[in-house]
Amino acid sequence: MSSDADRTGKAGVIVAPDDASPIDKLAHSVLDDLLYNIVHDLLIKVHRDEKTARANTAAIKIEKMASEASETSTPDSRPDVRIETDSAIYEDGKVLLKGNPLKTTKDVLCPRCHLPRLLHPTDGKGAKKPDPGIIYCKKHPYIEKPGFDIYGQTWVAPGPGRGKKKKDMEKKLDPNDASSPAPGEGTAKDRPPNVLSFPSATCSKCKRCILVTRLNNHMGSCIGNSGRNASRAAAQKISNGGSNGGSQNNDNTPPGSQKGTPLPASRAASPRKRDGDEFDEDADESDPTNPKKKKLKPTTLTKKVILKTKGNPANKKDKVKGNSMLSVEQRADDDDSKDSTVQVAPKKSASKGGPSPTKKQKLVPVKPQLPFSAPKKVKRDHDVESESSGTLSSPPQ
Amino acid sequence: MAARPGTPASPKNFKIQPPQPGQPLYGCEHVQRLFNQDQATTNTSIQHYKAILRNILDYSPINAQTAKAAEGVTVTASLTSTYLCLQCPSTLTEDDCVKHGNKKSHRFYVDSRSGALYCQMCDDIVWDPTFEDLRLTKMGTGSFTASRKRKQDDLLAVDPVKDNPQYISTNTTVASCKASGLRGIYNAGATCYQNVVLQSFLHNPVLRNFYLSDGHQSSNCEVPYCLSCAMDDMFQDFYAVENTNGYTAANILSGFWISEKKAFENLVTTKEQDAHEFFQFLAEELHERNGDGKKPETGSEHSCNCIIHQTFYGKLQSTTTCQNCSGVTNQVQSFLDLSLPLENLTQKKGKKNGNAKTPAMTLQECLDEEYIKSDKCEYRCHNCNSMQQARRQTAIKCLPNVLSIQLKRFEFKQGRNERAAKIETPVHFPLQLNMLPYTERARTGDTKENFELARACTYDLLSVVVHVGEIDTGHYVSYCRVGDQWFAFNDHKVELASKSDVLSAKAYLLFYIVRSLA
Numbered sequence: 001m002s003s004d005a006d007r008t009g010k011a012g013v014i015v016a017p018d019d020a021s022p023i024d025k026l027a028h029s030v031l032d033d034l035l036y037n038i039v040h041d042l043l044i045k046v047h048r049d050e051k052t053a054r055a056n057t058a059a060i061k062i063e064k065m066a067s068e069a070s071e072t073s074t075p076d077s078r079p080d081v082r083i084e085t086d087s088a089i090y091e092d093g094k095v096l097l098k099g100n101p102l103k104t105t106k107d108v109l110c111p112r113c114h115l116p117r118l119l120h121p122t123d124g125k126g127a128k129k130p131d132p133g134i135i136y137c138k139k140h141p142y143i144e145k146p147g148f149d150i151y152g153q154t155w156v157a158p159g160p161g162r163g164k165k166k167k168d169m170e171k172k173l174d175p176n177d178a179s180s181p182a183p184g185e186g187t188a189k190d191r192p193p194n195v196l197s198f199p200s201a202t203c204s205k206c207k208r209c210i211l212v213t214r215l216n217n218h219m220g221s222c223i224g225n226s227g228r229n230a231s232r233a234a235a236q237k238i239s240n241g242g243s244n245g246g247s248q249n250n251d252n253t254p255p256g257s258q259k260g261t262p263l264p265a266s267r268a269a270s271p272r273k274r275d276g277d278e279f280d281e282d283a284d285e286s287d288p289t290n291p292k293k294k295k296l297k298p299t300t301l302t303k304k305v306i307l308k309t310k311g312n313p314a315n316k317k318d319k320v321k322g323n324s325m326l327s328v329e330q331r332a333d334d335d336d337s338k339d340s341t342v343q344v345a346p347k348k349s350a351s352k353g354g355p356s357p358t359k360k361q362k363l364v365p366v367k368p369q370l371p372f373s374a375p376k377k378v379k380r381d382h383d384v385e386s387e388s389s390g391t392l393s394s395p396p397q
Numbered sequence: 398m399a400a401r402p403g404t405p406a407s408p409k410n411f412k413i414q415p416p417q418p419g420q421p422l423y424g425c426e427h428v429q430r431l432f433n434q435d436q437a438t439t440n441t442s443i444q445h446y447k448a449i450l451r452n453i454l455d456y457s458p459i460n461a462q463t464a465k466a467a468e469g470v471t472v473t474a475s476l477t478s479t480y481l482c483l484q485c486p487s488t489l490t491e492d493d494c495v496k497h498g499n500k501k502s503h504r505f506y507v508d509s510r511s512g513a514l515y516c517q518m519c520d521d522i523v524w525d526p527t528f529e530d531l532r533l534t535k536m537g538t539g540s541f542t543a544s545r546k547r548k549q550d551d552l553l554a555v556d557p558v559k560d561n562p563q564y565i566s567t568n569t570t571v572a573s574c575k576a577s578g579l580r581g582i583y584n585a586g587a588t589c590y591q592n593v594v595l596q597s598f599l600h601n602p603v604l605r606n607f608y609l610s611d612g613h614q615s616s617n618c619e620v621p622y623c624l625s626c627a628m629d630d631m632f633q634d635f636y637a638v639e640n641t642n643g644y645t646a647a648n649i650l651s652g653f654w655i656s657e658k659k660a661f662e663n664l665v666t667t668k669e670q671d672a673h674e675f676f677q678f679l680a681e682e683l684h685e686r687n688g689d690g691k692k693p694e695t696g697s698e699h700s701c702n703c704i705i706h707q708t709f710y711g712k713l714q715s716t717t718t719c720q721n722c723s724g725v726t727n728q729v730q731s732f733l734d735l736s737l738p739l740e741n742l743t744q745k746k747g748k749k750n751g752n753a754k755t756p757a758m759t760l761q762e763c764l765d766e767e768y769i770k771s772d773k774c775e776y777r778c779h780n781c782n783s784m785q786q787a788r789r790q791t792a793i794k795c796l797p798n799v800l801s802i803q804l805k806r807f808e809f810k811q812g813r814n815e816r817a818a819k820i821e822t823p824v825h826f827p828l829q830l831n832m833l834p835y836t837e838r839a840r841t842g843d844t845k846e847n848f849e850l851a852r853a854c855t856y857d858l859l860s861v862v863v864h865v866g867e868i869d870t871g872h873y874v875s876y877c878r879v880g881d882q883w884f885a886f887n888d889h890k891v892e893l894a895s896k897s898d899v900l901s902a903k904a905y906l907l908f909y910i911v912r913s914l915a
Contacts, residue, residue, distance in 0.1 A: 138575035
């Protein structure tokens with residue numbers, strides 16, 4: 001117990017009555033001390049954050065003044081000047097504090113962009129109007145306001161509900177497409193900027209633009225049912241379900257015919273279609289390569305792109321189609337169709353607007369450089385290589 | 398070595414932290430004066446500070462909490478902070494600091510509960526870069542050199558060329574201050590079970606650092622529909638782009654649909670699914686894309702250097718003791734997460750209390766049940782060469798960097814009407830979890846006084862996945878911590894959350910991160 005804990009602990013909040021027993025008084029003072037510790041810990045944490053931020057602000061300010069004073073062009077060098085402000089001294093390339101930064105420095109500068117930090121949220125709880133004459137750091141305090149998210153955004157009620165049919169969705173999207181080049185732009189102008197609508201996304205398989213809330217269902221029917229395994233599984237299910245259902249529901253169709261009929265039709269029709277789709281995917285696949293990489297700007301960019309265009313189509317075909325009998329003859333057409341499909345892709349996404357178009361346009365000029373006879377050969381080699389590396393790659397460290 | 402008390406003064410001269418742009422060199426003018434006297438003063442100051450930190454962190458708190466002036470006049474133990482003089486071995490109460498300072502002109506004191514430095518001339522706590530660096534490394538790793546062998550050593554390996562600040566600044570793009578990694582993910586139609594797991598991955602510092610440092614470059618990967626590439630793109634979109642609108646996880650979704658994992662075939666439907674199953678799926682898929690390519694065999698001791706293993710995988714050891722011959726067999730297996738059954742304990746507690754209302758439990762009670770208590774089982778003993786009664790006990794042999802815990806709220810009830818049911822029992826979980834009692838070391842050795850080990854086994858809550866609603870129709874939401882602030886993620890909507898919101902949630906999945914890494 002601390003020395004002044006005759007009646008209470010350090011916080012002096014939880015006080016035992018005068019006539020309490022000694023053990024009562026002890027319990028009170030222990031609880032009081034613990035309360036004091038909790039507040040003390042919180043305070044130290046906040047104090048550390050705030051004082052360090054202010055001290056760094058003082059340093060940033062004086063470093064900026066020093067580099068302006070010396071007028072050297074290299075930003076990283078430490079100019080040999082002496083500058084003194086109310087809060088710090090700059091000398092021999094060192095920043096020395098003057099006084100307590102909590103008293104000398106009033107604002108906080110962002111250590112990254114060196115712009116002042118906005119200290120209060122712009123809306124909701126504890127909001128204050130920011131000074132319109134100041135350009136603030138883009139990191140704002142988060143907004144706490146019912147019905148809005150941390151950025152003060154809210155959403156328009158999602159379009160047609162779950163119960164609505166696909167047709168309704170497409171009807172709703174079509175007029176937008178016709179009226180304006182970018183879907184949804186017409187309605188967006190009527191709304192305040194912080195009211196967002198649900199976006200659409202492109203299905204990586206069929207390239208159709210699907211409202212995000214329908215995306216999972218769409219992929220279920222687009223990818224889930226068209227995949228090799230899924231169709232097999234479906235066939236299995238039909239045969240199982242047919243035999244079971246046949247006995248229970250008095251279904252007259254013999255199980256054999258239920259299973260048998262759909263197969264030849266689907267086999268014959270599908271592969272050609274699929275090929276076209278796959279090439280769309282290739283073009284799309286390479287576009288998410290985000291330009292804003294964190295580390296190591298890709299100096300080998302062009303190399304990568306070439307690798308991709310060479311390697312992927314063949315690679316993927318083998319993955320998806322596996323032992324399909326058609327794959328060998330098909331390849332000849334593929335090379336022709338490649339250029340046409342790739343050029344379609346940028347148009348589509350350009351209308352959507354995003355970081356991808358630039359990337360895609362970079363991609364296109366690369367392709368014609370490839371001699372047409374060569375890729376096939378390379379492709380094959382690559383197949384073997386990537387097939388094996390797909391399973392056995394990554395050196396054990 | 399560094400932790401041994403009373404290390405003789407090494408001839409090595411201590412250096413203060415080199416000047417960093419945008420940061421003052423010293424905590425205050427007075428620390429500046431202290432460090433600029435002569436090398437001997439700098440040496441003793443830093444040595445004393447280290448000794449004080451050891452005293453605070455490696456020994457029983459009673460040491461540092463007991464105030465004893467140098468003359469040995471008063472000895473008082475306190476629950477609140479005492480102040481350890483930086484220049485002599487005195488420990489003082491707050492009031493005695495002033496007297497001591499006036500008498501001896503010792504002006505720097507260390508807070509006994511946080512290790513923070515108090516400057517009497519500023520009459521304030523000062524955060525000096527040199528002292529702070531020592532304090533943080535000591536608190537984080539338990540030693541001053543930060544070279545302890547841990548699993549993440551590979552992650553922290555320093556490349557002398559690539560670690561050069563000049564190299565980093567010329568080869569990186571600085572993300573906008575607005576890109577904070579806080580974005581919602583749109584629900585693509587009953588995909589909230591994916592969104593909650595993705596959010597917990599996005600706010601996992603280990604995974605974030607891996608992907609943001611080009612751990613898996615989507616531009617270099619040739620696997621079609623690679624889920625790791627989709628993750629890479631998603632991390633870029635969250636942490637490098639100014640967009641605050643929700644994210645459309647189309648690539649994750651298509652990668653997920655196209656994945657040919659047999660074990661998870663039942664996941665690939667448009668129905669609502671189990672978030673825990675998706676977590677397992679994603680972990681295994683990312684392991685295969687980044688790791689040795691081997692399928693993780695369940696029940697075996699599979700170790701791999703991939704990011705998923707370094708993040709989530711730990712090892713369990715189950716010890717079976719034959720009741721006949723007392724022979725012991727050990728079996729080690731790796732785990733991705735700890736699954737804690739709730740049903741038995743709920744019933745046990747319900748019986749004890751005798752009322753129909755389901756009583757609340759604590760996470761520690763569930764862990765006790767699984768990793769401290771032993772259970773009876775039958776097994777074939779090699780010594781006795783027959784079936785014998787045995788006691789089996791499971792403990793954690795190796796703790797992961799990120800500990801994921803599943804509270805089994807969905808149980809398949811056996812009986813007349815067999816169906817899965819959801820257990821709604823509230824389970825209280827802490828913000829800070831000590832895993833030491835559940836480790837193999839705690840069972841075999843005395844770890845009571847080993848504060849360093851206890852600190853290495855301390856975990857902080859990172860994210861919570863909550864299922865609301867019935868078993869077959871419901872919604873997933875999650876809470877994730879960024880720094881000290883909690884956020885609630887409900888599909889595309891991100892809101893601020895208080896600690897009490899988080900702690901009162903009926904958790905389904907819990908992610909804890911080891912403190913010494915954070």
